Amino acid sequence: MIELEYIDYVTLSPLRRLFYRLSQGIRHLPRRTVDLAQRTGGRIRKRTLAFGRAVKSYGTIFRQGDIKTRLSYLVMGAGSFLRGQVAKGLIFLFLQAAFIVYMVTFGIGQLALLPTLGIATKKEIWNEKLQIYEYIQGDNSMLILLFSVVTIFIVFAFLGVYLANIRLAYRNQQAAGRGEHLPGIVRDIRNLFDKNLHVTFLSLPSLGIVMFTILPLIFMILIAFTNYDKSHQPPGNLFTWVGLENFRNIFWSNPTQSRTFVGIFQWTLVWAFFATFSNYILGMILALMINKKGIRFKKFWRTVFIVTIAVPQFVSLLLMSRMLADQGAMNVFLGYLGIGPVPFLTTALFARITVIVINIWVGIPYTMLITSGILMNIPADLYESARIDGAGVVKTFTHITLPYMIFVTTPYLITQFVGNINNFNVIYLLTGGGPLSLDYYQGGKTDLLVTWLYKLTVNNQDYNLASAIGIIIFLITASLSLLVYNLSGSSRKEESFQ
């Protein structure tokens, strides 16, 4: 397909535009990939150079520094302390002392064990004198890994403070050389509420994010390269590094695991596709019906559906799973009609259909809420001209509404798709991933990758496998998100055109 001039592009119908953009996207994919690789390469090169320059600059500072600045390399805060910034100097000195004490008493010991993750297992030894067995505490691989990660974080944080100390000392030296008055601690604090407000505002949230997101995440990523599973549980047993073995197992060398992974992965994609589009299209139709001219009690209809969002999912979904059980209310009702019990949640195919249908119940009201506003903004003349051309309701929907909406809400659709890949609640609360299958390793026929991950962690303590799956999920969602970014990037470019 050739590239169109903008003037030709705008004359296309919305559906054609979508196809045009998709085909252009695919056509440019190789070039864009090369671009991306080149850009990343360039960035890495730039970073390396910048790093080299930074290292060199600290050498330069040392050569040009006077005795006070040079002393800062050894005793932190000297460059501030000896120039009258007493409080700041003492803070630096205190940090240095605390760091040294921490490393000597604890940190170095942990880091030394990191390569092996501990060698001494818990042992029992016969105590002759007391005539009992005594237990000797062995190494705890889990704690060694955890504290090593913490220590590495602390080392990096300290390095940052250390370099800041040197830069400050040099700045002070230069300022003093120019005969300027050095800012005191009061001025620094005042700056924290003005020029440096971002430091103040971000310090607490960043601390929280480091402690509760980044640290655990790095810990779990590392776990994916160990054999921390059910039979290697500290404190009784040690676990150790195994390299890429977990990934090898998942992809090919362990037949049960790879069969499970492939099966669950396929179902995850099928589920995400149907869950996303069924909700999207049906929700849009609902919104169109409610917002149609001449329909009364709009607010009432909207509230009816919003109420179902408001009920917490764990209530509504747990209840549904009981309603749809083999002896549940739904089958009782079908019994009245003379239809035999339907295994809604207990055979693979039925359970899969059931979760998709129930997900429609859960999701349509959201789509209705979100699309209402956009639907109202579709230019009325499009409908007008379609009506004059004699298009019916269905044709108007498939030829105008749907293409227009997909065109406008592509990023939203893909976020939804990613969200559905990670849709834990609907699956876990409705079926618990079941029906279980003997072909699968600790998984069921409706399990998604996330629910499988959850079960492996909580029920099975196969932390290594779960972490590996987590990384795979990340790679999938990250590449999809990259796609969104590119698509929305192109749409942004198009806007700047107009």
Next chain:
Amino acid sequence: MKSSRARSIAANSAIYVILSVMGILWLIPIAWLVLISFRAEPGAWTPYILPQSYTLDNYTRLFTDTQLFNYPRWFMNTLIVAIFTCVISTVMVLMTSYTLSRLRFKSRKGLLNLGLILGMFPGFMSMIAIYYILKAMGLSQSLLALIMVYSGASGLGYFIAKGFFDTIPKALDEAAIVDGANQNTIFWQIILPLSKPIVIYTVLTSFMAPWVDFIFVSVIMKDNYNNYTIALGLYQMLTRENIYRYFTQFCAGAVLIAIPITILFVIMQKYYVSGVTGGAVKG
């Protein structure tokens, strides 16, 4: 003219019928929940649909029969956790989003990208690690731990509030600086009063989180029944051993917490819509 009007009436009545049927389908589970909460007969599965006799016992037993399932205590736990979480995470979210949206500093772009990447890992991949970190701090199985987990990383949820702050004109800041305000006073006295919708949205969403989550709480509390929150407690009522005796009580407990959450949600729906569409849809 006449025929087109007749056609539109026919179309509208068809829509009324469809909407009514759908409305009924959508409300059936909720109506059933309320009905069962008044049912006198125990058991999860009965060979009939509508209860045969009604009672208020399920509600009173929630508050009197607290031996195994201490509903009032769980309710207070959840309330305490929700209040603290709400305060801490609202402050964190507003500070983070404000900083990333309106302040300019060197590492801003990098932090935005980092936030994006962190958001792509499945949230509970790290829950086991979080459990051990809390254990190392000597906090596991406590309400404080729960508050820290819910509010600790809340700064990452800055997207929606950032989208809101982005829309406030930069000229306001500049005018204030001319008048001698510093960045801190701009935030508190100029931007914050303009941001009522997003503050309400953040408060309500963070307040609701502890009421509906049962994943993190189950990992952190393990078997410490006394510190359970409502969601986890109710979830326990449906285990195989308990479901026969407690199913109707589960429904009663669920109705009691669904009512306030529903009211909150209906109030905040317009903020919800503007929040989600503002962030996700490019129009």
